[in-house]
Amino acid sequence: MPNCDLLIIGSGPAAWSCALTARQRDLSVVVAAAESSTGWLQKAERIDNYPGMPAVSGKEMLRVFRRQAEEAGAQVIPHLARQIQPMGDIYMTLCGNDIIESRAVVLAMGAARPRLLPGEEELIGQGVSWCGTCDGMFFRGKDVAVLSAWHGGIEEAEFLSRLCAKVDYYTMARHDLPAEHPFTLRDGKPLSLARENGKITVQTDISAEGYDGVFIFRPAVAPGSLLPGLALEGAFIPVDRRMVTNLPRVYAAGDCTGQPLQIAKAVGEGNIAAISAAEDLA
Ligand SMILES: Cc1cc2nc3c(=O)[nH]c(=O)nc-3n(C[C@H](O)[C@H](O)[C@H](O)COP(=O)(O)OP(=O)(O)OC[C@H]3O[C@@H](n4cnc5c(N)ncnc54)[C@H](O)[C@@H]3O)c2cc1C
Missing domain, CATH: 3.50.50.60 (FAD/NAD(P)-binding domain)
Structure with missing residues:
Protein backbone atom coordinates (compact mmCIF):
# COMPACT_ATOMS: atom_id res chain seq x y z
CA MET A 1 0.00 0.00 0.00
CA PRO A 114 -17.75 7.63 -20.17
CA ARG A 115 -21.14 7.30 -21.86
CA LEU A 116 -23.36 5.28 -19.57
CA LEU A 117 -25.87 2.67 -20.69
CA PRO A 118 -29.54 3.57 -20.33
CA GLY A 119 -30.58 2.40 -16.84
CA GLU A 120 -27.00 2.22 -15.52
CA GLU A 121 -26.96 5.35 -13.36
CA GLU A 122 -30.28 4.52 -11.63
CA LEU A 123 -29.09 0.97 -10.79
CA ILE A 124 -25.60 1.80 -9.49
CA GLY A 125 -25.36 0.41 -5.95
CA GLN A 126 -28.57 -1.55 -6.54
CA GLY A 127 -27.21 -4.54 -8.38
CA VAL A 128 -24.90 -2.67 -10.74
CA SER A 129 -21.29 -1.97 -9.75
CA TRP A 130 -18.14 -0.46 -11.25
CA CYS A 131 -15.79 -2.30 -8.86
CA GLY A 132 -15.40 -6.06 -8.48
CA THR A 133 -13.01 -5.74 -5.54
CA CYS A 134 -15.42 -3.47 -3.64
CA ASP A 135 -18.69 -5.26 -4.34
CA GLY A 136 -17.82 -8.80 -5.50
CA MET A 137 -18.48 -10.29 -2.03
CA PHE A 138 -22.16 -9.24 -2.23
CA PHE A 139 -22.57 -11.63 -5.15
CA ARG A 140 -20.87 -14.72 -3.71
CA GLY A 141 -22.54 -17.83 -5.20
CA LYS A 142 -24.70 -15.74 -7.53
CA ASP A 143 -24.96 -15.16 -11.27
CA VAL A 144 -23.33 -12.01 -12.60
CA ALA A 145 -22.57 -10.36 -15.91
CA VAL A 146 -19.39 -8.44 -16.66
CA LEU A 147 -19.74 -5.71 -19.30
CA SER A 148 -16.31 -4.51 -20.28
CA ALA A 149 -14.95 -1.93 -22.71
CA TRP A 150 -11.28 -2.73 -22.08
CA HIS A 151 -8.77 -5.36 -20.97
CA GLY A 152 -9.07 -4.16 -17.34
CA GLY A 153 -12.37 -6.08 -17.20
CA ILE A 154 -10.61 -9.43 -17.70
CA GLU A 155 -8.82 -9.41 -14.33
CA GLU A 156 -12.06 -8.34 -12.64
CA ALA A 157 -14.00 -11.14 -14.36
CA GLU A 158 -11.34 -13.66 -13.29
CA PHE A 159 -11.63 -12.43 -9.70
CA LEU A 160 -15.44 -12.61 -9.82
CA SER A 161 -15.25 -16.14 -11.28
CA ARG A 162 -13.64 -17.28 -8.01
CA LEU A 163 -16.64 -15.95 -6.04
CA CYS A 164 -19.70 -16.24 -8.22
CA ALA A 165 -21.66 -19.24 -9.50
CA LYS A 166 -21.69 -17.89 -13.06
CA VAL A 167 -19.88 -15.05 -14.81
CA ASP A 168 -20.92 -14.04 -18.35
CA TYR A 169 -18.56 -11.64 -20.13
CA TYR A 170 -19.92 -9.16 -22.69
CA THR A 171 -17.57 -6.87 -24.64
CA MET A 172 -18.65 -3.24 -25.08
CA ALA A 173 -15.58 -2.34 -27.19
CA ARG A 174 -13.03 -4.56 -28.89
CA HIS A 175 -10.14 -5.84 -26.78
CA ASP A 176 -8.01 -8.97 -26.70
CA LEU A 177 -9.08 -11.81 -24.43
CA PRO A 178 -6.84 -14.62 -23.17
CA ALA A 179 -7.29 -17.96 -24.98
CA GLU A 180 -8.30 -19.57 -21.68
CA HIS A 181 -10.55 -17.90 -19.16
CA PRO A 182 -12.85 -19.03 -16.35
CA PHE A 183 -15.88 -17.00 -17.53
CA THR A 184 -18.31 -17.47 -20.43
CA LEU A 185 -17.85 -15.14 -23.36
CA ARG A 186 -21.23 -13.92 -24.63
CA ASP A 187 -22.08 -12.52 -28.04
CA GLY A 188 -24.12 -9.34 -28.35
CA LYS A 189 -23.44 -5.69 -27.68
CA PRO A 190 -24.99 -4.44 -24.41
CA LEU A 191 -27.60 -1.74 -25.08
CA SER A 192 -29.38 -1.14 -21.77
CA LEU A 193 -30.03 -2.35 -18.23
CA ALA A 194 -33.33 -2.70 -16.37
CA ARG A 195 -34.55 -4.23 -13.11
CA GLU A 196 -37.10 -6.98 -13.84
CA ASN A 197 -38.47 -9.61 -11.42
CA GLY A 198 -35.66 -9.05 -8.89
CA LYS A 199 -32.91 -9.44 -11.50
CA ILE A 200 -30.96 -6.99 -13.63
CA THR A 201 -31.70 -7.62 -17.30
CA VAL A 202 -28.84 -7.06 -19.72
CA GLN A 203 -30.42 -6.19 -23.04
CA THR A 204 -28.11 -6.67 -26.02
CA ASP A 205 -28.73 -6.36 -29.75
CA ILE A 206 -29.43 -10.11 -29.90
CA SER A 207 -30.64 -11.22 -26.45
CA ALA A 208 -31.95 -10.28 -23.00
CA GLU A 209 -30.78 -12.12 -19.87
CA GLY A 210 -31.32 -11.55 -16.15
CA TYR A 211 -28.51 -11.55 -13.52
CA ASP A 212 -28.21 -11.02 -9.76
CA GLY A 213 -25.49 -8.45 -10.39
CA VAL A 214 -23.86 -6.60 -13.26
CA PHE A 215 -20.28 -5.27 -13.20
CA ILE A 216 -19.29 -2.62 -15.74
CA PHE A 217 -15.65 -1.74 -16.55
CA ARG A 218 -14.43 1.12 -18.74
CA PRO A 219 -11.03 2.82 -19.02
CA ALA A 220 -12.45 5.98 -17.44
C1 LIG B 1 -6.40 14.73 -32.17
C2 LIG B 1 -6.10 15.80 -31.15
C3 LIG B 1 -5.20 16.80 -31.46
C4 LIG B 1 -4.90 17.79 -30.51
N1 LIG B 1 -4.00 18.75 -30.84
C5 LIG B 1 -3.68 19.71 -29.96
C6 LIG B 1 -2.73 20.71 -30.30
O1 LIG B 1 -2.16 20.71 -31.38
N2 LIG B 1 -2.44 21.65 -29.35
C7 LIG B 1 -3.06 21.68 -28.11
O2 LIG B 1 -2.74 22.57 -27.30
N3 LIG B 1 -3.97 20.75 -27.78
C8 LIG B 1 -4.31 19.77 -28.65
N4 LIG B 1 -5.25 18.82 -28.32
C9 LIG B 1 -5.89 18.89 -26.98
C10 LIG B 1 -4.96 18.27 -25.90
O3 LIG B 1 -4.67 16.95 -26.25
C11 LIG B 1 -5.60 18.34 -24.51
O4 LIG B 1 -6.00 19.65 -24.22
C12 LIG B 1 -4.61 17.85 -23.44
O5 LIG B 1 -4.13 16.55 -23.71
C13 LIG B 1 -5.25 17.87 -22.06
O6 LIG B 1 -4.39 17.33 -21.11
P1 LIG B 1 -4.91 16.67 -19.74
O7 LIG B 1 -3.70 16.27 -18.99
O8 LIG B 1 -5.89 17.58 -19.10
O9 LIG B 1 -5.79 15.41 -20.19
P2 LIG B 1 -5.47 14.17 -21.13
O10 LIG B 1 -4.37 14.45 -22.08
O11 LIG B 1 -6.80 13.77 -21.69
O12 LIG B 1 -4.97 13.04 -20.14
C14 LIG B 1 -5.77 12.49 -19.13
C15 LIG B 1 -5.32 11.05 -18.89
O13 LIG B 1 -5.85 10.57 -17.67
C16 LIG B 1 -6.24 9.21 -17.82
N5 LIG B 1 -7.33 8.91 -16.88
C17 LIG B 1 -8.64 9.27 -16.97
N6 LIG B 1 -9.32 8.84 -15.91
C18 LIG B 1 -8.41 8.19 -15.13
C19 LIG B 1 -8.53 7.53 -13.88
N7 LIG B 1 -9.71 7.43 -13.22
N8 LIG B 1 -7.40 6.95 -13.35
C20 LIG B 1 -6.20 7.03 -14.01
N9 LIG B 1 -6.05 7.66 -15.20
C21 LIG B 1 -7.14 8.24 -15.75
C22 LIG B 1 -6.73 9.11 -19.25
O14 LIG B 1 -6.59 7.77 -19.73
C23 LIG B 1 -5.80 10.07 -19.96
O15 LIG B 1 -4.67 9.37 -20.47
C24 LIG B 1 -5.55 17.81 -29.24
C25 LIG B 1 -6.46 16.80 -28.94
C26 LIG B 1 -6.74 15.82 -29.89
C27 LIG B 1 -7.73 14.74 -29.56
Missing part, protein backbone atom coordinates in the same frame (compact mmCIF):
# COMPACT_ATOMS: atom_id res chain seq x y z
CA PRO A 2 2.05 3.03 -1.19
CA ASN A 3 1.46 6.15 0.89
CA CYS A 4 2.32 9.60 -0.38
CA ASP A 5 1.78 13.31 0.07
CA LEU A 6 0.13 13.73 -3.31
CA LEU A 7 -1.78 11.31 -5.51
CA ILE A 8 -2.21 12.57 -9.07
CA ILE A 9 -4.90 10.90 -11.16
CA GLY A 10 -4.27 10.99 -14.91
CA SER A 11 -1.47 10.60 -17.41
CA GLY A 12 -1.68 13.64 -19.65
CA PRO A 13 0.20 16.96 -19.70
CA ALA A 14 -1.59 18.25 -16.58
CA ALA A 15 -0.62 15.18 -14.54
CA TRP A 16 3.05 15.09 -15.60
CA SER A 17 3.48 18.84 -15.10
CA CYS A 18 1.90 18.57 -11.65
CA ALA A 19 4.11 15.61 -10.73
CA LEU A 20 7.28 17.43 -11.77
CA THR A 21 6.56 20.57 -9.77
CA ALA A 22 5.33 18.61 -6.76
CA ARG A 23 8.63 16.70 -6.71
CA GLN A 24 10.54 19.98 -6.93
CA ARG A 25 8.54 21.09 -3.86
CA ASP A 26 9.73 17.86 -2.19
CA LEU A 27 6.35 16.16 -1.99
CA SER A 28 6.22 12.39 -2.34
CA VAL A 29 4.16 11.74 -5.47
CA VAL A 30 2.26 8.79 -6.90
CA VAL A 31 0.70 9.10 -10.37
CA ALA A 32 -2.21 6.79 -11.20
CA ALA A 33 -1.65 6.55 -14.96
CA ALA A 34 -4.14 4.08 -16.39
CA GLU A 35 -2.72 2.03 -19.26
CA SER A 36 -5.41 2.74 -21.81
CA SER A 37 -5.87 4.56 -25.04
CA THR A 38 -8.35 7.16 -23.85
CA GLY A 39 -5.77 9.96 -23.56
CA TRP A 40 -6.53 12.71 -26.06
CA LEU A 41 -2.97 13.59 -26.77
CA GLN A 42 -1.80 10.20 -28.02
CA LYS A 43 -4.17 10.72 -30.96
CA ALA A 44 -2.50 13.97 -32.04
CA GLU A 45 -0.14 13.36 -34.98
CA ARG A 46 1.54 16.76 -34.82
CA ILE A 47 1.45 19.60 -32.32
CA ASP A 48 2.63 23.03 -33.33
CA ASN A 49 1.55 25.33 -30.52
CA TYR A 50 3.51 24.06 -27.54
CA PRO A 51 6.61 26.21 -27.01
CA GLY A 52 9.96 24.45 -27.23
CA MET A 53 8.68 21.29 -28.94
CA PRO A 54 7.86 22.16 -32.57
CA ALA A 55 6.16 19.58 -34.81
CA VAL A 56 6.14 16.92 -32.11
CA SER A 57 3.67 14.00 -32.05
CA GLY A 58 1.38 13.58 -29.07
CA LYS A 59 2.92 10.21 -28.22
CA GLU A 60 6.44 11.63 -28.20
CA MET A 61 5.41 14.63 -26.11
CA LEU A 62 3.81 12.35 -23.52
CA ARG A 63 6.88 10.12 -23.45
CA VAL A 64 9.14 13.10 -22.72
CA PHE A 65 6.79 14.56 -20.09
CA ARG A 66 6.50 11.22 -18.31
CA ARG A 67 10.22 10.48 -18.35
CA GLN A 68 10.99 13.87 -16.82
CA ALA A 69 8.44 13.34 -14.03
CA GLU A 70 9.74 9.83 -13.32
CA GLU A 71 13.36 11.03 -13.28
CA ALA A 72 12.29 13.67 -10.76
CA GLY A 73 11.09 10.85 -8.49
CA ALA A 74 7.36 10.50 -9.19
CA GLN A 75 6.19 6.92 -8.69
CA VAL A 76 3.86 5.72 -11.45
CA ILE A 77 1.28 3.00 -11.01
CA PRO A 78 -0.36 1.76 -14.23
CA HIS A 79 -3.91 1.57 -12.90
CA LEU A 80 -7.20 3.35 -13.22
CA ALA A 81 -8.24 5.22 -10.07
CA ARG A 82 -11.70 3.90 -9.38
CA GLN A 83 -12.88 5.37 -6.11
CA ILE A 84 -11.66 8.02 -3.68
CA GLN A 85 -12.83 8.11 -0.07
CA PRO A 86 -11.93 10.78 2.50
CA MET A 87 -10.82 9.27 5.84
CA GLY A 88 -10.17 12.00 8.38
CA ASP A 89 -7.18 13.95 7.10
CA ILE A 90 -6.25 11.54 4.33
CA TYR A 91 -7.74 10.27 1.09
CA MET A 92 -7.93 6.52 0.37
CA THR A 93 -8.00 5.78 -3.35
CA LEU A 94 -8.66 2.44 -4.97
CA CYS A 95 -6.29 2.12 -7.95
CA GLY A 96 -6.63 -1.20 -9.69
CA ASN A 97 -6.72 -3.44 -6.62
CA ASP A 98 -4.34 -1.30 -4.50
CA ILE A 99 -5.36 1.30 -1.96
CA ILE A 100 -3.24 4.47 -2.06
CA GLU A 101 -3.26 6.74 0.98
CA SER A 102 -2.48 10.37 0.25
CA ARG A 103 -2.68 13.69 2.05
CA ALA A 104 -3.91 15.45 -1.08
CA VAL A 105 -5.28 14.52 -4.50
CA VAL A 106 -5.01 16.18 -7.91
CA LEU A 107 -7.62 15.24 -10.50
CA ALA A 108 -6.04 15.45 -13.96
CA MET A 109 -8.19 12.95 -15.82
CA GLY A 110 -8.78 14.86 -19.03
CA ALA A 111 -12.13 15.47 -20.63
CA ALA A 112 -13.02 11.88 -21.56
CA ARG A 113 -16.50 11.17 -20.31
CA VAL A 221 -14.54 6.91 -14.43
CA ALA A 222 -16.93 9.87 -14.31
CA PRO A 223 -15.56 12.48 -11.83
CA GLY A 224 -18.77 12.51 -9.77
CA SER A 225 -18.63 8.77 -9.16
CA LEU A 226 -14.87 8.77 -8.56
CA LEU A 227 -15.17 11.13 -5.62
CA PRO A 228 -18.56 11.55 -3.91
CA GLY A 229 -19.34 15.16 -3.01
CA LEU A 230 -17.17 16.64 -5.76
CA ALA A 231 -18.95 19.68 -7.22
CA LEU A 232 -19.40 19.64 -11.00
CA GLU A 233 -20.55 22.21 -13.53
CA GLY A 234 -21.94 20.10 -16.34
CA ALA A 235 -19.13 17.70 -17.23
CA PHE A 236 -16.35 19.86 -15.74
CA ILE A 237 -14.89 20.39 -12.27
CA PRO A 238 -15.08 24.03 -11.11
CA VAL A 239 -11.85 25.34 -9.53
CA ASP A 240 -10.56 28.68 -8.29
CA ARG A 241 -7.31 30.31 -9.44
CA ARG A 242 -5.36 27.96 -7.13
CA MET A 243 -6.98 24.94 -8.81
CA VAL A 244 -8.83 24.15 -5.56
CA THR A 245 -12.11 22.21 -5.87
CA ASN A 246 -14.95 22.34 -3.33
CA LEU A 247 -13.26 19.57 -1.27
CA PRO A 248 -10.30 20.10 1.09
CA ARG A 249 -6.88 19.24 -0.43
CA VAL A 250 -8.47 18.12 -3.68
CA TYR A 251 -7.30 20.03 -6.77
CA ALA A 252 -8.11 19.68 -10.46
CA ALA A 253 -6.09 20.58 -13.55
CA GLY A 254 -6.25 20.34 -17.33
CA ASP A 255 -9.15 19.49 -19.62
CA CYS A 256 -11.25 18.24 -16.69
CA THR A 257 -11.62 21.85 -15.44
CA GLY A 258 -13.08 23.06 -18.76
CA GLN A 259 -12.24 25.14 -21.83
CA PRO A 260 -9.88 25.84 -23.49
CA LEU A 261 -8.87 22.22 -24.03
CA GLN A 262 -5.21 22.91 -24.75
CA ILE A 263 -1.88 21.43 -23.73
CA ALA A 264 -0.33 24.69 -22.51
CA LYS A 265 -3.33 25.38 -20.30
CA ALA A 266 -3.20 21.81 -18.88
CA VAL A 267 0.53 22.13 -18.13
CA GLY A 268 0.01 25.52 -16.43
CA GLU A 269 -2.86 24.28 -14.31
CA GLY A 270 -0.91 21.16 -13.28
CA ASN A 271 1.92 23.41 -12.15
CA ILE A 272 -0.45 25.62 -10.11
CA ALA A 273 -2.18 22.61 -8.53
CA ALA A 274 1.19 21.26 -7.34
CA ILE A 275 2.20 24.61 -5.83
CA SER A 276 -1.18 24.97 -4.09
CA ALA A 277 -0.95 21.43 -2.70
CA ALA A 278 2.60 22.06 -1.44
CA GLU A 279 1.48 25.29 0.27
CA ASP A 280 -1.58 23.68 1.85
CA LEU A 281 0.35 20.63 3.09
CA ALA A 282 3.22 22.67 4.55
